[in-house]
Amino acid sequence: MSGPSLQGLLLDLEGVLYQEDAAIPGAVEAVRALQARGLALRGLTNTTTRPRREIAARLAGLGIPLGAEALFTPPVAAARALHDRGLRRLHLAAAPALAEDFAGFELVDQAPEAVVLGDLYRDFTWERLNRLFGFLRGGAGLIALHKNRVSRRGAEIALDLGPFVAALEYASGREALVVGKPSPAFFELALADLGLEAAAVAMVGDDIEADIGGAQAAGLHAIQVETGKFTAADRDHPRVRPDLRLASIAALPALLA
Numbered sequence: 001m002s003g004p005s006l007q008g009l010l011l012d013l014e015g016v017l018y019q020e021d022a023a024i025p026g027a028v029e030a031v032r033a034l035q036a037r038g039l040a041l042r043g044l045t046n047t048t049t050r051p052r053r054e055i056a057a058r059l060a061g062l063g064i065p066l067g068a069e070a071l072f073t074p075p076v077a078a079a080r081a082l083h084d085r086g087l088r089r090l091h092l093a094a095a096p097a098l099a100e101d102f103a104g105f106e107l108v109d110q111a112p113e114a115v116v117l118g119d120l121y122r123d124f125t126w127e128r129l130n131r132l133f134g135f136l137r138g139g140a141g142l143i144a145l146h147k148n149r150v151s152r153r154g155a156e157i158a159l160d161l162g163p164f165v166a167a168l169e170y171a172s173g174r175e176a177l178v179v180g181k182p183s184p185a186f187f188e189l190a191l192a193d194l195g196l197e198a199a200a201v202a203m204v205g206d207d208i209e210a211d212i213g214g215a216q217a218a219g220l221h222a223i224q225v226e227t228g229k230f231t232a233a234d235r236d237h238p239r240v241r242p243d244l245r246l247a248s249i250a251a252l253p254a255l256l257a
Contacts (some may be wrong), residue, residue, distance in 0.1 A: 006256065007200040008040035010190055010215070011066075013055070014047060015152065015206035015228015016249055023062045024025035024227055026250025031064055033253035043071045044187075044203070046146040046180040046210060049095045049120035049159065054075060072190045074102035075143035078116055078139065080189075081143060081179055087113045093116025093132055114141040117168070117176070119151075119161045129167065136172040144241050146180025148210050152229050167221040181207070182214020191218075204249060206230045225249055 007085060011017060017027045034041060043066045047055060052075070054210065056068035075098050082090060082105065090105050091112035099107060100120060115135050138141055144165040151160035165176050180186055191198055198219035205211020206228030215222040224230065224242040227249075235245075246252060 005200065006039065006202055006203075008042070008194045008196045010042050010044040010187070010201060010203045011249070012203070012205035012207070012219070012228075013043050013045040013209050016065050016204055016225055017043075017059070017066075018062055019152075019228060020154075021114060021169060024248055024250070026248060028063045028065075030249045030253050031066065034069065035065065037253070037256070039256075040196065041066065041070060042194060043188050043226045044181065044190055045071065045073055046053060046148055048074055048098065048180070049121075050099045051097050052099065054097065058138075067192070072193070073101070074118070074186070074187070075116075077179040077183075077186055078102075078143050078145060079105070079188055081177060081185075082116075088170075089113045089139070091121060091132075091135055091140070092118075093128070095120075111183075112140045114143055116143045116145065116162070117161070118145040121153075122191040124164050129164065133171050134169060135202075136168060136174050140173070142168060142174055143178070144176040144178045145177045146183075146210065147176070148181075150229065157229065157231070171187060175185065181205075181210040182217065183212075184218045187218035187220060187245040189213060191220075202243070204252065207244075208234040208237050208240050212242045216240070216243075223252070 009083050023024050052068050052071050052073050059066050089108050091110050093102035147162040147165050148164045149161040150157050203215030204223045211223040221243045225243045226247050
């Protein structure tokens with residue numbers, strides 16, 4: 001992988017460009033420098049607690065120049081998957097604010113054709129999971145907005161959506177359609193929007209499995225940053241090796257110069 005051979009970058013957001021309520025040091029300057037060099041940029045995130053409009057507003061508030069049109073989110077991918085399958089009635093088991101990303105669908109609490117599952121965090125109670133299990137037993141399909149094992153919640157690495165997706169798959173005997181990272185379809189959607197081949201694009205992320213492993217499986221280069229969800233154990237991951245590893249995205253423009 002070399003600077004001149006790259007024409008586009010997919011940038012993970014939380015943990016790469018910002019953490020909590022602050023931009024990663026040097027991230028704003030890095031994005032501007034990469035844009036100035038003519039690289040096509042897209043923000044690729046597994047965030048399932050905010051609609052795309054709010055994510056774009058948050059980035060703008062931090063000074064990060066990526067608008068809504070440059071963001072790919074799991075709800076956007078899920079809406080496309082539902083539309084392609086002719087499914088209209090869905091139960092949204094996710095943050096209520098995501099309803100705006102499913103405009104045109106019928107959001108129901110009884111007899112859905114599909115369950116769209118996002119990060120419910122503390123609302124992942126037995127009662128909620130059992131209700132979703134009942135929908136699946138009744139014939140509803142399961143669309144998972146991603147299947148990450150862990151996420152950073154405050155200062156800790158904690159359970160993310162993936163373990164709950166796996167629990168419902170195991171109990172129901174039904175496989176979820178996963179539309180976020182590391183789903184190959186999610187990366188292919190971003191590449192199609194860029195109009196670039198996978199070999200000309202690199203993913204920059206902090207998650208060794210969802211970002212790095214997922215991108216490499218889709219044929220992209222992958223750069224891991226040592227911020228966000230990165231831990232020292234990633235250096236000895238049994239299956240995934242990034243093409244490059246950097247202290248943070250702040251180092252990327254100089255590397256590609």
